[in-house]
Amino acid sequence: MTTPRPTRLGLLDTLRVGVVGLRARRARVVLSALGIAIGIATMVAVVGLSTSSRADLMAKLDRLGTNLLTAEAGKDALGHEVKLPKSAVAMVERIGPVEHATATGNVDARIRRSDVVPEERTAGVTAQAARPDLLRALGAEVDRGVWLNLANERLPVTVLGSLAAERMGITEPGEKIMMNDQDVVVVGILAPVELVPNLDRVALVGFPAAEKYLGFDGHPTTIFERSTDSSVADVRAVLARSVNPGGEGSVKVSRPSDALAAKAAADEGLTALMLGLGAIALLVGGVGVANTMVISVLERRREIGLRRALGATRTAIRVQFLTESLLLSALGGATGALLGVAATLVFASVQSWTPVIPPAALAAAFAATLTTGALAGLYPAARAARMHPTAALNAT
Template identity: 60%
Template sequence: MKDGSSGAAPRAARMSLADVLRVGGAGLRSRPTRVFLSALGIAIGIAAMVGVVGISTSSREDLNRKLDALGTNLLTVTPGQSFSGEEARLPKSAVEMIGHMPRVESVSAVGKTDAKVFRTDRMPTEETGGISVAAARTDLPRTVGAELTAGRWLNAANSRYPAVVLGPEAADHLGIHTAGAGTRVWLGERWFTVVGILAPNELAPDLDATALVGWSAATRYLGFDGYPTTVHTRAEESSVGAVQELLGATANPESPNEVTVSRPSDALAAKEASDDTLSGLLLGLGAVALLVGGVGVANTMVISVLERRSEIGLRRALGATRGQIRSQFLCESQLLSALGGAGGVLLGICVTTGYAAYQGWPSVVPVWAMAGGVGATLVIGGLAGFYPAVRAARLPPTEALSAS
């Protein structure tokens, strides 16, 4: 009786995943310099993409923290223009009328004056450095969320006398870094004592370059007319929209169209949107860098096939199938890309962490960005290694051996 299997070609042994990885890894170890340079191209592209996403996310997280601390319920009322094109004025009673509105938590105001402020009384009158002088109500910090880096805010006692609180930019320009009885500035043709210095304020940036004096003191010493130029209003979080719609008519019932109502947090959100546009551009550049890295992988694999034709022929002669040869070179390209992707993700995390620490932001790198970076490299590796792998598998053993 004949064996039914006689005459049949012996089947090639199947390569396990561990065997494929071992053979692919051996191919990369034989050319360390070329592998490093190709992986570096992939890493640069992935690092650029992860870094852009991480920095953008960290910036957004910092903005969200600031808004959570400052609140998104601050509304600002300023004079608009009259029908004749001139700048309108808010009524003197605007603050009190807004304060009587339902769902308004707090309200305060500042009023610009024509006074000038100088470090000494010997400075030329035209050298103001862009510092404005304004009257301020004592409840302003509570409404706008202002904080002080030195001294204290105006109170019921000193707001009636020559006392001033400087915004951070005004203080820097005047060369003043401390507050107290021994620190004075020349303001409105008389000496004013600097009782405090404000910290930068995201929602009320106009205060940064302003010298603020008490409402009563401004009227008494600076000829302030008592008309507010900016009214800051805090509304209940759930009623911001409703309060915003009624603020104009409440502040100036006779001419509500001459009132401008804005929400400072919207300006911060617009700034974030412009940052997102820049991030999109940088992501595009990162994608180009990733494409260049993929071309480098493809080039490395093609050269590897040409240099290792004798090895391919010998393996085919010993019984390796086309599928096994193809798997070997696809594995090499995937390992090469994964090496670059992992390095790029780590580099992107380091860049994000360093830049966030420099800016004082929380460092946030989304998990999807890291996973997407590695996934993108595997796709690039598969595409870049497909043609070289197919070319290696199609090499006839006799031709490959004769090429050696």
């Protein structure tokens, strides 16, 4: 006579038993799955939003270019302000790889909305002289009105940065402001200049007009140059010496796009922090799942004892409760992934970003969900499997 072998449940039967176990405790299942969902939603949203933000930032860098260098007048060894030569732009243009060079110069002028405003109330707006080719070098645009050109750069007209226009209360070109005691007509308002944001706070006038009406000495303060991408490092090495021969130590050379690249790096650090918070939320959700499964084992001791008495093996009991734990976590993970994707799509659309959700992030989130479910279900499953059929049936 052969000893009968215990019957093993198939995969579909195991899943069906697990689903029945969860459906019997719907309220508790929903609350436990919610903890998992919050953790997964946080992780997916953080990765999606940070990836979308970086993609938008990198697109801006590609559009604006990383080949812009600036050379700015500093101070000498005695702490005195250095004046760059008037021929600085021409000298920079002689550098072989340089494709374009232009300049701005600080102008000592008090800017007011009108002559009835006290002279000391300048609204935080400063004046700079600019060349007509400045916008082309910076990749900037005029939001309203026109830019400086060869016809109006000699006239008492100005183009305001976006923030300067807001502070002065200027909404449309054609209005007048005061620079020192000179009436100046606003002919244009710039869109925000992403590479050189300090230009958003200034009033720009032509070099000839600044010299004629505002006492400008004609010396540039900042040189902007663009060169080929492959030669940026070489140009950077000789730019200060070309701008101010013999006084290169007083010239500060920088690349504005580095600030945007640093911002992307800062975003990565913030992403790591937020992912840590998401992992903590996921851990808390896992504790909730473990708690639910432990209580489920205690409440279902008679069921476990009956199944054992009818021939269910310890392995079958262990697999049953582990399956319930995995299904509970998968339910929370799927819900959380959907919530995270929805949050990314909504927020990206509000920020005018192109939403980017890496498939690897979704795969990692689901893997984390299953891992959490497996770990949370190990102890309850083992505890259920160790129950003796007689003791379980006699439990009150």
